Amino acid sequence: MAAPAPGMNRFYLVLGAVALAGIAWLVYQVGKPSGVSIPVNVTVLAADTAGFRGYLMGSPAAPVEISEFADFQCPACENFETIQFPSVEQQLIATGMVRWRYRDFPLDMHPNARLAAHAAACAEEQNKYWEMHKAIYARQSEWSPARNAAGRFSGYAGEVGLDVGRYDACMKSAKYAGRIQASVDEGTKLGITGTPTFLIGGRLYPNVLGSDSIRALVRALLPKPTQ
């Protein structure tokens, strides 16, 4: 076999150098930490929970309150959110019968759950909590297996119209870690062990409830009209 021309040798050398540089850069990008991490089991300060009892949807004057303790990374919660919740929202919350309180209960088995809860908390700062909440659940399959989901959430933040610079600064500060932990502590005290769990009329309902069941429970709890 004939030896390649000297010019070709130089070319293959350049091509090899570009290939090596490219591979090294990709390896660095894959291993690079995101710079965002939400600590677990932080000490909860009074300021973390001052006046905060979960994310409220609906009229504060609605006669029935339902608290949902949920984990953004839990498939059953996603299932409830996308299949059952739209009719609950339309028929019970929008009509003023129910005020819905979403409480974070990230489970230890879900590595991105606390990050997701914090991303939604940062969106609340810009009055777009429910938009972000919905985006996070709707794309669960996309970010759930991600090695580093922070970039995904930052993308959703842009999509729902947040000021991404402010959002990123909020995520880096991890300022809501205490608030999330407080919600977990409260749920644990109530006896919650899994998600989603609903607190309706002072009773806990573990596992997914269908919208029909929720409607029936709400009807039973609504104040009876006086004759």
Place this chain on the structure above:
Amino acid sequence: MGIAVLSLAGLFIAIYMYLYKIGKIGSLVCGTGGCETVQLSPQARFLGVEVALIGILGYAVMLLLALLALQPRFAGPAWPARLLPVLAGGAVLFTAYLTYLELFVIHAICRWCVGSAVTVVLIFGLSLYDLRRPVRS
């Protein structure tokens, strides 16, 4: 030679985008912040296939053709050199469509996509130039 180097660079851009898409990379190095918006949009899939994956395949084939065209037995306007402008031309049209989506549908610009677009246009130009260039004996 230039086509091979450009195809390799384009290949790395496409792999980078794809690694982000499948969750192996957390965030993209992107000054505008539009890269994530573009990559996470529904338009980042074409006929059910990730656009980044199409890019990987396209650049890999162009790299292979460019390397083949450099071999002595394919010297002159042999089939690899003739096929390159056809493929690169298709890539330019596809890139133009993707740029339209960025500007008018997604309303976000991804710098890596712009980099890929420039690369594809250069490859197309070089492949045409190579076809017209007289063969050295």
